[in-house]
Amino acid sequence: MPPGVVLDSPRTEDGAVLWRIARDSRVLDLNSSYSYLLWCRDYAATSIVARDATDPLQAPVGFITGYTRPDAPRTLLIWQVAVDSSRRGQGLAGAMLDALALRAGATCGVDVIETTITPGNKASHRLFTSFAERHSAAVAREVLFDAGAFPEAGHEPEVLYRIGPLTADRP
Template sequence: MNDSKDSLIFRKPSLEDGLAIYELIKNSPPLDVNSSYLYFLQASHFADTCIVVESQQKIVGFVSAYYRPDQPDSLFVWQVAVDESMRGVGLAKRMLMALVENQKGHATLKELCCTISPSNKASQGLFKSFSKQYGLSLTVAPFITEAHFGEQAHEAEELYVLKSDKQENLTNLIF
């Protein structure tokens, strides 16, 4: 997907994008920074469920996701990162749309889910707005408590689940 209007290129990542993705995540607090190796794996092994956005040959956006092994119709969005220069223009929502659009070949995409800490208002707003725009139900439930993290002093994570009340395939509902 190439949008010549604002020269953004939405595409699947490749192994060569791994380091740029890692740097984007490092510069996107409050996201947890994982090892660079993980981003190389996401950009290669999980490329079909990830999106990068380029502007002037620079990675300015990234969404990582995977299908849950215990629920193969549930796409878990792990991280959404937008470069500081691109925040506030709706890029995160456009990346989520592109991610869902790329799943058209997947037989059953019934829900989109993620975890968000209670203080991350930007991510909460993104998923609430996305669910409202597409008429999806949104449930929020406790998932990972602070106690699970032990002495890491990590905030709790709540599970957000977006799905159609009619159990429709999300790719059909949105596109």
């Protein structure tokens, strides 16, 4: 865990900051600001924020949003991972992912992590591949949505990463 950071569940009042972090990433598909407010309210149990412990307001400096799949409730789909530019390169994304997987396993029975990654997103590929290695879990990959499924031109395909099974006795 990087120094000066604490991990927590998101709160509704974090939504605007999460939206700004996502916008400033210049990599993520930006959802509406309203959706981040709802996400912090409705999916707090399956999401996580990293807070600046040195800030009196403990403002978020990173987040992961996720949800359990309705048709596969032991599967946590990771929607977005973002870290403020001032905190990148410190292992914060990996620490958040490890903590969220542990918490979701204990509270929701999650034993599989899924996410989608475009072929050009090398940082996300490294994050989820190293997560699987740390947890001695298999990784299966397949194209979930081909580029032609998206209405806008130039969208890369979304490759589904399925990581698991995870067990409670692993970090």
